[in-house]
Amino acid sequence: MLLAVAATEIEMQPLLSMRPPDAGVSYLLSGVGPLETAVRLTSHLARLAELPAAVLNFGVAGAYLPPAPGDSMPEVLDVCLAEREVFGDFGIAFGDRVEPFAVPELGGVDDMTLDPELALRAGAILSHVGVRFHRGPFVTVAAASGTADRGRFLQQRHRALCENMEGAAVARVCREFGIPLVECRVISNLVEDRPGRPWHLQPACRKSAEIAGLLLDHLRDELP
Numbered sequence: 307m308l309l310a311v312a313a314t315e316i317e318m319q320p321l322l323s324m325r326p327p328d329a330g331v332s333y334l335l336s337g338v339g340p341l342e343t344a345v346r347l348t349s350h351l352a353r354l355a356e357l358p359a360a361v362l363n364f365g366v367a368g369a370y371l372p373p374a375p376g377d378s379m380p381e382v383l384d385v386c387l388a389e390r391e392v393f394g395d396f397g398i399a400f401g402d403r404v405e406p407f408a409v410p411e412l413g414g415v416d417d418m419t420l421d422p423e424l425a426l427r428a429g430a431i432l433s434h435v436g437v438r439f440h441r442g443p444f445v446t447v448a449a450a451s452g453t454a455d456r457g458r459f460l461q462q463r464h465r466a467l468c469e470n471m472e473g474a475a476v477a478r479v480c481r482e483f484g485i486p487l488v489e490c491r492v493i494s495n496l497v498e499d500r501p502g503r504p505w506h507l508q509p510a511c512r513k514s515a516e517i518a519g520l521l522l523d524h525l526r527d528e529l530p
């Protein structure tokens with residue numbers, strides 16, 4: 307059994323509408339943000355008689371701007387596969403900067419490498435069908451970045467591709483339960499000064515659901 311997790315109806319619904327009910331896959335709406343996600347996912351997993359073989363976290367994300375002109379970064383509707391997930395706004399905020407606590411004991415697990423084998427498999431599945439994608443670190447924030455400066459800070463601090471509001475919480479819970487996680491998102495917007503350009507939420511959600519369906523179909527056949 308695989309578990310597909312998305313934050314909102316607008317991200318989940320296109321996947322459900324394009325797939326028949328499937329004995330090999332279950333679905334969970336995590337809600338928006340790391341707290342709601344950790345609570346709902348933990349509560350869901352704790353009630354299962356058998357844990358899923360893997361979790362897929364999918365949906366949309368905001369791409370950080372290129373650190374220097376000409377640098378390659380994801381653009382709107384690009385596909386991104388996570389190598390790591392980091393809690394980007396855990397610590398002490400100085401304007402757009404976030405610094406870790408000086409006392410290490412105050413820190414929890416805030417930087418997680420995702421299952422490398424699963425990430426490789428997911429990458430191979432995407433490549434096999436000709437889907438181009440970016441691979442790299444993702445940042446999770448409780449407060450979506452509203453300025454390009456904050457985005458630039460988080461991008462440079464973590465060498466990250468994009469930000470979202472759930473992935474690190476999913477990673478932390480999966481680590482606790484010993485479940486491999488793969489995370490794949492499609493860019494709906496750029497992290498820039500608000501209000502910025504309009505978001506491409508609907509096409510990004512549709513594309514993200516198509517990619518999620520593809521990954522679920524292949525991984526369901528490959529995993530125990």
Ligand SMILES: O=C(O)c1cccc(C(=O)CC[C@H]2O[C@@H](n3cnc4c(=O)[nH]cnc43)[C@H](O)[C@@H]2O)c1
Nearest residue numbers: 313314338339366367368450451469470471472494
């Ligand atoms: O209206 C807003 O300002 C707003 C801010 C963040 C997310 C939303 C959504 O409706 C989408 C839900 C989902 O999208 C992820 N997401 C997408 N872009 C970003 C971003 O630039 N920063 C953080 N999260 C983003 C996130 O995982 C949300 O759960 C609306």
